[in-house]
Amino acid sequence: MGELSKDKIKKGLEVFANQKDSKLHAHLNACVHCGLCAESCIYYNAMPDEKFVPAKKVDLVASVYRRYKTLTGKTIPGLVGARKLDEATVNEMVDLLYGACTMCGRCNTHCSIGIDISFVVRTGRKLLTNMGYAPDALQSTINSALETGNNMGISETDFIETLEWLQEDLQMEVGNNAAKIPINETGKEVLYTLNPREPKFFPLSISAMAKIFYAANESWTISTKMYDVTNYAYYTGNEVESQIIVNRLFDEMQNLGAKKCVLAECGHGSRAFRWEGPNVIGKSYPFEVLTSVELIAGYIRDGRIKLDPEKIKDLVTIHDPCNLARSGGIVEEQRYIIKNAVTNFTEMTPSGIENLCCGGGGGQLAMSEYNERRIKIARIKAEQIQKTGAKIVATPCHNCVDQLTQINSTYKLGIQIKTIAEIVADALIID
Amino acid sequence: MEWYQWLAIACLAVDIAGLIIHLTRLISLGKPKDLSHQKGDIVPSLMYAFSGAMSPTRKESAFLHIPTYIAGIFYHLGTFVSIFVFFFFLAQIAINEPIAQFIAGFLAIAVLCGFGILIKRMVIKRLRTLSNPDDYISNLLVTFFQLLTAAVLLHENWQPAYYIIVSILLVYIPLGKLKHAVYFFAARYHLGYFYGWRGVWPPKKI
DSSP, X not given: OOOOOHHHHHHHHHHHHOOSSSHHHHHHHHOOOOOTTGGGOHHHHHSOOGGGSHHHHHHHHHHHHHHHHSHHHHHOHHHHTOOOOSHHHHHHHIIIIXXXXXXXXXXXXXXXXXXXXXXXXXXXXXXXXXXXXXXXXXXXXXXXXXXXXXXXXXXXXXXXXXXXXXXXXHHHHHTOTTOOOOBSOSSOSEEEOBOTHXXXXXXXXXXXXXXXXXXXXXXXXXXXXXXXXXXTHHHHTOHHHHHHHHHHHHHHHHHHTOSEEEEOSOHHHXXXXXXXXXXXXXXXXXXEEEEHHHHHHHHHHTTSSOBOGGGOOXXXXXXXXXXXXXXXXXXXXXXXXXXXXXXXXXXOSSOGGXXXXXXXXXXXXXXXXXXXXXXXXXXXXXXXXXXXXXXXXXXSOHHHHHXXXXXXXXXXXXXXXXXXXXXXXXXXXXX | OOHHHHHHHHHHHHHHHHHHHHHHHHHHHOSOOOOSOOOSOHHXXXXXXXXXXXXXXXXXXXXXXXXXXXXXXXXXXXXXXXXXXHHHHHTTOOOXXXXXXXXXXXXXXXXXXXXXXXHHHHHSHHHHHHOOHHHHHHHHHHHHHHHHHXXXXXXXXXXXXXXXXXXXXXXXXXXXXXXXXXXXXXHHHHHHHHHHHTTOSSOOOO
């Protein structure tokens, strides 16, 4: 199999050198190859091939680490399964770390040792990215965000036009010409971000949130320069590109002087900006960051909005986005909202931090080369939804909405998929 | 003391030095650093990471694999008991016959569990493909360590073989996967810290 240049290998191995704490070192040395994580992985459950066992993915990264960074691996590589970083290793890593993992983190909580497997997978992706092996489709999504300010490549003019007609719609719906979608206003309480899929494909979800802000009498604004909550560079582990994207939103918060940055319903976007962002740019935020789900739950709790659950009588269930629930601790809020907004609610089994990934995370939706696998693993989510008997699946993540929409069509579920804001907007009582 | 006992003591020194190197590396790399705004509590999460999160009621790797889980528990207990007995031997503290027989009986179960886990690794394809020589060697060394501990407790003439296996095991621990004796705690600590910081663990009832 082909050798790689020394320079390329050196670039890849940099991921093991630049550690800010002992986390990576601990996780790379801890796996005992018990393989008991297999059943916690949607890939393995949908396609029981040993290559999909999470421990195999950890071992791919750890075996390279052992080969170049441990005494035993350097001297007797065969003894500890230490692998050379060559074309064969790289191809296998690309296939399994990019193409067979949504980084949902379910295996982390069930690992017999306690290895943060999704963190190790991300480290492996970072290694590949450093060497120039990030999948083209995923990289082009990042390039679009870097070049245009949003991953859909929407021009500022088009975005403003969209917001203007959404504002007209809002005014008609609430019967008040003073109702606004405020753009680029300074000194507001809230700067609201969006997933660019909203202006591009789902503008009604912007309307829904605008209606909620109107009902809550919120002081808010949207930036037309930087509104993209997503950060796909998180999935390739490209720190430089990720830093640019985080800094843009950070700077826009400073420019507009908003007090709170409210993240749209986007699992990975929330994770990338709220949790990883400060570490990527090397400083804490001087402002509050929260998700729209937490904000809406607060509105209901504080009596700032009123809902009529009788407006939605169909059985509703919740799909918890992995990045929001398992990696962000947001579990109770969406339940509190939905229980206040609808008459009939049922849980999926399992749910909350135990929920099963829809299969669209980890950048899978952006990597068309793995579409077939993505749809295959989705069978598990389809069956989970079917068992609930729900007619509506609510999920606070546009990425999950996309994947669930494809699941709905492929597995003929006959359900509606809605964001939390859309459900709340439908149940809103406008005085 | 016999030459094989001195050998074991020398190897114990190598083992401790090796583990100290691993521990020092972990400590020098430092504690978790996170610049995001903390949402949850670290201490309850760490406590959960080392207790509830490992219980067979919560962990799929346990409740979906009950026979392996139980075998693993016995196997690890057998290792801890064998280490304990090793220090008794080194300190030349006599263990009375009924206790020695009881321990040997317990170790016999642990040894069966160890061999069971080894056979599982050899037979099940997904484990076989995941394994490297270190996985087999580590299992065999620990299982023979337990077996010979039981043998020595019953018959002193097993001592040379026992101390030779102990010596090999001690030198091997810092080199192969048995070093998870150190890294297990570090990995669980990091996982507990991560989930605690973000308010994920301990899980709330929904």
